Amino acid sequence: MNARILYIASNTFREAVRDRVLYNLIAFAVLLSAAAIFIGQISIEIERLVVVNLGLTAVSLFGVVIAIFIGIGLVSKEIEKRTLYTVLSRPVRRWEFIVGKFFGLAGTLVVNTFFMGVGVFAALLYVAHKFSGPDAWILVALYFIVLQFLIICSLALLFSSFSSPLLSAIFAFSLFVIGSFSDDLRGFAYLTRGFAHWIATAAAYMVPNFSVLNVISSVAHQQAISSQLILQNTLYALFYSAMALSGAVLIFERRNLK
Amino acid sequence: MAAIEILGLEKSYMVGFWRKRPKRALQPLHLTVEEGEIFGFLGPNGAGKTTTLKMLMGLVFPTAGTARILGKEWTDPEVKAQIGFLPEQPYFYDYLTAHELLDYYGQLSGVPGKERKQRVEEVLQRVGLTDIKGVQLRKFSKGMLQRAGIAQAILHNPKLVFFDEPMSGLDPLGRREVRDLMEQLKHEGKTVFFSTHILSDAEALCDRVAIIHKGELRGVGAIEELTSSVQGKVEVIWKGTQAPASMKALGAECHVTGDTVRAVIPENQQDAAIDALRREHLRLIAITPLRTSLEAYFVEKLQHSQTTAGTAK
Numbered sequence: 001m002n003a004r005i006l007y008i009a010s011n012t013f014r015e016a017v018r019d020r021v022l023y024n025l026i027a028f029a030v031l032l033s034a035a036a037i038f039i040g041q042i043s044i045e046i047e048r049l050v051v052v053n054l055g056l057t058a059v060s061l062f063g064v065v066i067a068i069f070i071g072i073g074l075v076s077k078e079i080e081k082r083t084l085y086t087v088l089s090r091p092v093r094r095w096e097f098i099v100g101k102f103f104g105l106a107g108t109l110v111v112n113t114f115f116m117g118v119g120v121f122a123a124l125l126y127v128a129h130k131f132s133g134p135d136a137w138i139l140v141a142l143y144f145i146v147l148q149f150l151i152i153c154s155l156a157l158l159f160s161s162f163s164s165p166l167l168s169a170i171f172a173f174s175l176f177v178i179g180s181f182s183d184d185l186r187g188f189a190y191l192t193r194g195f196a197h198w199i200a201t202a203a204a205y206m207v208p209n210f211s212v213l214n215v216i217s218s219v220a221h222q223q224a225i226s227s228q229l230i231l232q233n234t235l236y237a238l239f240y241s242a243m244a245l246s247g248a249v250l251i252f253e254r255r256n257l258k
Numbered sequence: 259m260a261a262i263e264i265l266g267l268e269k270s271y272m273v274g275f276w277r278k279r280p281k282r283a284l285q286p287l288h289l290t291v292e293e294g295e296i297f298g299f300l301g302p303n304g305a306g307k308t309t310t311l312k313m314l315m316g317l318v319f320p321t322a323g324t325a326r327i328l329g330k331e332w333t334d335p336e337v338k339a340q341i342g343f344l345p346e347q348p349y350f351y352d353y354l355t356a357h358e359l360l361d362y363y364g365q366l367s368g369v370p371g372k373e374r375k376q377r378v379e380e381v382l383q384r385v386g387l388t389d390i391k392g393v394q395l396r397k398f399s400k401g402m403l404q405r406a407g408i409a410q411a412i413l414h415n416p417k418l419v420f421f422d423e424p425m426s427g428l429d430p431l432g433r434r435e436v437r438d439l440m441e442q443l444k445h446e447g448k449t450v451f452f453s454t455h456i457l458s459d460a461e462a463l464c465d466r467v468a469i470i471h472k473g474e475l476r477g478v479g480a481i482e483e484l485t486s487s488v489q490g491k492v493e494v495i496w497k498g499t500q501a502p503a504s505m506k507a508l509g510a511e512c513h514v515t516g517d518t519v520r521a522v523i524p525e526n527q528q529d530a531a532i533d534a535l536r537r538e539h540l541r542l543i544a545i546t547p548l549r550t551s552l553e554a555y556f557v558e559k560l561q562h563s564q565t566t567a568g569t570a571k
Contacts, residue, residue, distance in 0.1 A: 007365040011351070018353035081349050086410055089315040089343035089420075090366045091335040257317040 004092050005100040012104020013111075016070060021108060024062050025115050031058060036123040047127035052138060052220040055120035060145050060216070062116065063109055064176055067149050070108070071156025072168035074101045075248075079257055088257070095249045102157055102245055109149040117142045134222035140230060141219045147237035151208045152176060154244035161248040161255070179210035208240055259329050261418050261449035262291040262314070266323035269309050269473075283309045285474040286323060291451055291466075293417075296444050298460035298467040299453040300556065306473040307453035308346055311422050315343050328417060339368055342416035346423045346453075348407035352396035356387055356406050359395060360413055367414035381409040386435060400427040408436065412443070419443060421452035425459055437463055461552045469559055476559040481552055488554040490525035490547060494532075497541040504534035522548060 078084040159168035189200035270280040312318040325332040364374040385405040468478040501512030510521035
C-alpha cells in the first residue's frame with residue numbers, strides 16, 4: 001500500500017482509539033455477560049441458539065452505529081476544523097486522503113469486531129460449556145459482518161464528501177435499513193409491472209444487499225455456509241465499497257475547501 | 259528563478275439560493291515573488307489574501323489562471339514537498355501531542371524516519387515549544403497552537419514557506435520571535451510569503467509587498483518605492499503649557515493638556531521639531547510613530563478604491 005495512505009489510515013485509527021470509540025466494547029461485554037448469565041438460567045436446550053443470535057446481532061448493530069457515526073465525520077470534521085489544510089498542502093493527493101481514511105475506519109471496525117467476536121465465543125463457552133464443530137461458522141458470520149461494515153464505511157464517506165454530517169447519517173442509516181430488507185425489495189420488484197417494475201428493480205440493485213451478508217440465523221442453527229457464498233459475498237462487498245469509494249473520491253477531487 | 263509566479267489566478271463563487279450569480283472573490287492576479295525574499299501580502303480582512311493562498315495550496319480551485327511555484331506547475335505533488343504552509347488560525351488534531359502531530363506531518367512530507375525524530379525536536383525548540391512532551395494539543399493555548407503551526411510549516415525544511423497571518427494570537431514577545439524566525443529563514447536562503455493586515459510587521463520584515471483590496475491588486479514593490487510619494491505622521495509630546503511659534507511653523511497641530519503639549523507632524527519634520535524644542539529649552543517626553551509611511555500608502559490605496567467605486571456608482 002502507498003505509504004501515505006498507511007500513515008493517514010493509522011492516524012485515523014489512533015483518532016478513533018483516543019476518542020474512546022473502543023469503549024463500546026465495555027458496553028458490549030456487559031450486555032453479553034448479563035445475557036449469557038440470564039439465558040443460562042432460563043433457557044433449556046436453546047442457550048446456544050439465543051447467545052449466537054443475540055451476540056452476532058449486537059456485533060452487527062454496534063459496528064454499524066460506529067461505522068456511520070465515525071464515517072460521516074471523517075471528511076466533514078477535517079474540513080470544518082481545517083485540519084485538512086495542513087494535510088493537503090503536503091504531497092498528499094486527495095484520493096489518498098479518502099482511501100487512507102477508509103482503511104483507518106475499516107481497521108478500527110475490524111479490531112472492534114475481533115474483540116466482540118472473542119466476547120461472543122466466551123459467552124457461548126459459558127452457556128454451552130464446550131465448542132462444537134459448527135461453531136466455526138460463527139467466524140464466517142463475523143467475516144460477513146465485517147464486509148457489511150466495509151460497505152457502510154464507504155457509503156458514509158461518500159455521503160460525507162458532499163453533504164452535512166446529519167444528512168449523511170440519515171442517508172447512511174436509511175440505506176442500511178433498506179439494504180437489510182433488500183430481498184423483500186427484490187420480491188416487490190418481481191410482483192410489480194411496467195414503470196414501477198423498472199424503478200423497483202433499479203432500486204433493489206442500487207441499494208446494498210445486506211440480506212445476503214446476514215447469515216446470523218443460519219449459523220445460530222449450526223447450518224454450514226457454502227464456499228461459493230463466501231466468495232460471492234466477498235466480491236460483492238469489495239465491488240460495492242470500491243464503487244462508493246470511487247464516487248467519494250470523484251466528488252472530493254472537485255470540492256473547494258472554503 | 260522566481261519562487262512564485264501567479265499568472266492571472268482568479269476566483270468567483272456562486273452566491274444566492276434560487277438565482278445563483280457569480281461573486282468575484284479575486285480579480286485576475288499577476289504577481290511574481292523572487293527566490294530568497296520575504297514578501298508581504300497585505301490587505302484588510304476579506305481582501306482575498308486567504309483565497310489566494312488556498313488556491314496556491316490546491317485547497318480551492320481557481321476559476322481561471324495558473325501559477326508556477328519553484329519553476330514547476332503549482333499542482334505538481336513534487337512542489338508540495340518543497341513548500342510549507344501555515345493556515346490562518348491553525349487547528350490541529352487535538353488528540354495528538356505536538357511530537358505526534360509533527361511526526362505524522364513529517365511522514366506525509368516524506369521525511370525519513372531517523373531524520374524525522376531529530377527534526378521534530380529541532381523545530382519545536384526553534385519555535386519555543388519546550389516542556390510539552392505528552393501534552394495533547396487540546397490543552398494548548400492559542401499562541402502555542404500558532405507556534406505548533408509554524409513548526410509544522412518548516413518541519414520538512416521547505417524552500418518556500420507560506421504563512422497566513424502568522425502573528426495572529428501571539429503576544430508581543432511571540433510576535434518578535436516569529437519575526438526573528440522569518441528573518442532566519444531568509445538568511446537560510448528560503449523564500450517567505452506571508453499575508454497580514456498588521457502593517458508594522460510587514461514594514462519591519464518585507465523586502466517587497468503587494469497590497470490587495472476587494473480582490474484586486476492595488477500596488478506591488480519594495481516598501482521604499484511604494485511609499486516615496488506619501489508621508490507618515492509622528493506624535494511629539496513635550497513638557498510645557500503652550501506651543502511655541504517654531505512648532506506651529508512646522509505645520510503642527512498642537513493640543514495642550516495640563517503641563518504637556520502634544521503635536522502631530524509629518525514624519526520628515528521630526529528632526530526639525532526636535533531642534534525647535536531644544537532651542538526653546540523645552541523637555542521632550544516622547545516621539546511616537548502614529549502612522550508609518552506604509553500605513554499612509556495603504557490607507558491612500560484603500561480610500562482611492564472606495565472613491566473610484568463611489569464615482570462609478
